[in-house]
Amino acid sequence: MRLGELSSEEVRTRLTQHEIRLRVGPFSISVASDQPSFWPAFHFLYQDFPLLEDDVPVEFRIGLVYPPGIRRWFRRQVLFFLDDATPFEPFTSALALPFFEWGFNWCIYEHVYEFLVMHAAVLARDGKALILPGPPGSGKSTLCAALAFRGWRLLSDEFALFDIASGALFPLPRPVGLKEQSIGVIRAFASDADVGPTFTDTRKGTVAHLRPPSRAVASADEPAMPHWLIFPTYSRDADNKLEPLAKASAFALASESCFNYRALGVDGFSALSRIIDRCACFEVAFNDIDTMVRTLDQLATRSERT
Amino acid sequence: MVNKHQIWRVPDYLQLRWQSWGEAENTEFVVFNCYSGETHCLNLTAGLVLQYLETEAASAAALSAAIRQALPAGANEDALRQIPDLLHEFDEVGLIAPVAP
Numbered sequence: 001m002r003l004g005e006l007s008s009e010e011v012r013t014r015l016t017q018h019e020i021r022l023r024v025g026p027f028s029i030s031v032a033s034d035q036p037s038f039w040p041a042f043h044f045l046y047q048d049f050p051l052l053e054d055d056v057p058v059e060f061r062i063g064l065v066y067p068p069g070i071r072r073w074f075r076r077q078v079l080f081f082l083d084d085a086t087p088f089e090p091f092t093s094a095l096a097l098p099f100f101e102w103g104f105n106w107c108i109y110e111h112v113y114e115f116l117v118m119h120a121a122v123l124a125r126d127g128k129a130l131i132l133p134g135p136p137g138s139g140k141s142t143l144c145a146a147l148a149f150r151g152w153r154l155l156s157d158e159f160a161l162f163d164i165a166s167g168a169l170f171p172l173p174r175p176v177g178l179k180e181q182s183i184g185v186i187r188a189f190a191s192d193a194d195v196g197p198t199f200t201d202t203r204k205g206t207v208a209h210l211r212p213p214s215r216a217v218a219s220a221d222e223p224a225m226p227h228w229l230i231f232p233t234y235s236r237d238a239d240n241k242l243e244p245l246a247k248a249s250a251f252a253l254a255s256e257s258c259f260n261y262r263a264l265g266v267d268g269f270s271a272l273s274r275i276i277d278r279c280a281c282f283e284v285a286f287n288d289i290d291t292m293v294r295t296l297d298q299l300a301t302r303s304e305r306t
Numbered sequence: 307m308v309n310k311h312q313i314w315r316v317p318d319y320l321q322l323r324w325q326s327w328g329e330a331e332n333t334e335f336v337v338f339n340c341y342s343g344e345t346h347c348l349n350l351t352a353g354l355v356l357q358y359l360e361t362e363a364a365s366a367a368a369l370s371a372a373i374r375q376a377l378p379a380g381a382n383e384d385a386l387r388q389i390p391d392l393l394h395e396f397d398e399v400g401l402i403a404p405v406a407p
Contacts, residue, residue: 247327248334248347255345262343266323269338269345273325 004047011043019061021052025172025220026115026161028056029104033064035078038096045097045175045196045209048217060107064096082107098199098207101177108159108172109259115161115170116271117259122155122169123147125300128227129169131160131279133257136204139234139286142182145210146289147296149190154216155224164267167274168223173216175209183208189289228299229254229279232292238285240292242299250281313405314393315363320401322360326353330378342400350377351385352392356401363405366390 003011003022014020019032024046033039052058063081066072067090076093079086080103087106091099109117120133121144130152134140141157148154155171162169175196178186183206186193194211230242231253245253254272255261261268286292316322321340328334335353338345348356354373358364364372370386377383396402 246334248336251325251336252345252347261345265343266338266340269323269325269336273336276325276327 001051002047003043003049003051006043006051008040008043012039015039015042019054021054021056021058022046023050023052023220024104024174025156026170027060027108027172028052028058030058030061031064031100032062033096033100034066035064035093035096037094038064038078038100041097041196041209042100044194045211048212048214060104060111062100062103062107064100064103066093095199095202097197097209098177098202098204101175101209104174105158112161113260113263114164116164116261116264116268116275118160118162118254119158119257119259120160121157122160122171122224123152124155124169124224125152126304127224128300128303129155129224130228130230130296130300131169131226132230132232133160133254134232135257136179137234139182139232141176141178142185142234142289143232143286143292145176145178145182145186145193146189146293148176148210148213148216149193150293150297152296153219153224154212162226162271162275163223164264164271167271167278168225170223171216171220173212173220175211178208178210180205185289186210226275226278227280227303229276229281230296231283233283233285234287235285236287238287240284240286240288240295242282242284242295245281245283247276247281250279251276310366310390312393313363313365313407314359314369314397314402315405316356316360316401317403322356322401324357333378337401339401344399346399346401349385351388355389355392356396359396359402366393369393 015033019030021030061083064078067077067079077090078093078096079090080088120131121140123130132140144157154173157176159172196209198208200206323338325336326333333350335348354376366389370389
């Protein structure tokens with residue numbers, strides 16, 4: 001059963017009185033919340049995700065609840081709980097959904113060691129994965145969202161999860177975080193894109209989340225093998241051309257994009273070496289989504305022929 | 307600047323892991339130091355120098371002669387003049403240590 005098969009009343013009741021357990025990529029999570037702004041947004045964005053039974057163990061037990069005291073009633077705030085810990089300062093209650101997304105990200109990059117975790121968007125065509133590492137502002141999420149509506153399967157817009165032994169990429173399709181102008185760019189690029197509520201005045205400016213395509217969530221248990229590693233940078237005076245990148249340089253950049261490369265020690269080195277070995281590596285400065293999508297489509301088509 | 311007569315070697319406890327890409331003069335190396343957890347990207351000359359010192363102790367002068375022999379045809383021999391600087395950098399990041407004569 002999927003979350004979207006529950007009525008909004010059932011979602012509200014479960015979130016407030018008990019919890020909802022979901023399978024999100026390789027992770028099982030539990031979510032509870034007394035935040036009215038959170039219920040409909042969560043229901044909409046996670047509608048395709050499979051529900052889990054109450055006895056399934058979870059990696060992350062997340063709560064989004066009012067703090068005790070006056071902040072429950074006056075200038076309402078929300079606390080993020082992981083189990084019984086509150087790792088962050090409270091947010092304004094209206095931002096419960098983005099707080100959940102950022103907190104869930106934190107759970108992954110702070111606590112996951114069974115994968116080599118890279119800050120990257122990942123898409124795939126015919127089982128071949130395109131990895132787009134990049135810091136916030138590099139344009140990777142915008143490019144990722146656009147590709148997800150042009151025949152590429154979305155694996156993740158935030159984390160590349162590499163199996164340490166095989167290098168296979170495990171999908172983690174979640175809502176794609178869009179910021180500022182990117183929201184309008186993606187709405188214009190894909191009229192069928194389902195974008196959730198817009199949140200203004202967040203720490204990252206205005207944000208909205210693209211609901212992951214249903215087919216991406218349905219394929220969340222199908223890994224893909226690394227094939228292209230491309231470091232994008234958004235730049236107004238870009239030429240939108242892929243420039244080949246030497247593998248040692250790609251290794252250095254990729255290791256800096258990993259959250260747990262150092263913690264994994266020699267296992268991280270071996271895993272990343274195999275990944276770089278498998279990938280054609282490029283960097284690109286871009287300023288035009290349509291051109292980039294065409295360029296990456298051509299790259300994939302050439303690969304199919306060889 | 308290092309003493310040109312100083313003998314250097316990669317300490318046994320480091321346990322280096324190697325990965326290389328490219329061919330001939332375009333070869334690049336990435337080396338992982340299991341002792342420190344640091345990763346280093348090296349060009350051809352630097353990689354050959356460190357690999358040599360992993361198996362044998364040598365001075366800058368001895369290294370220069372050995373690496374000249376090991377460089378593939380077409381490689382830029384100007385890089386050999388950088389060996390003293392390379393040794394200084396390797397010493398600073400703990401990849402090599404002086405050996406008593």
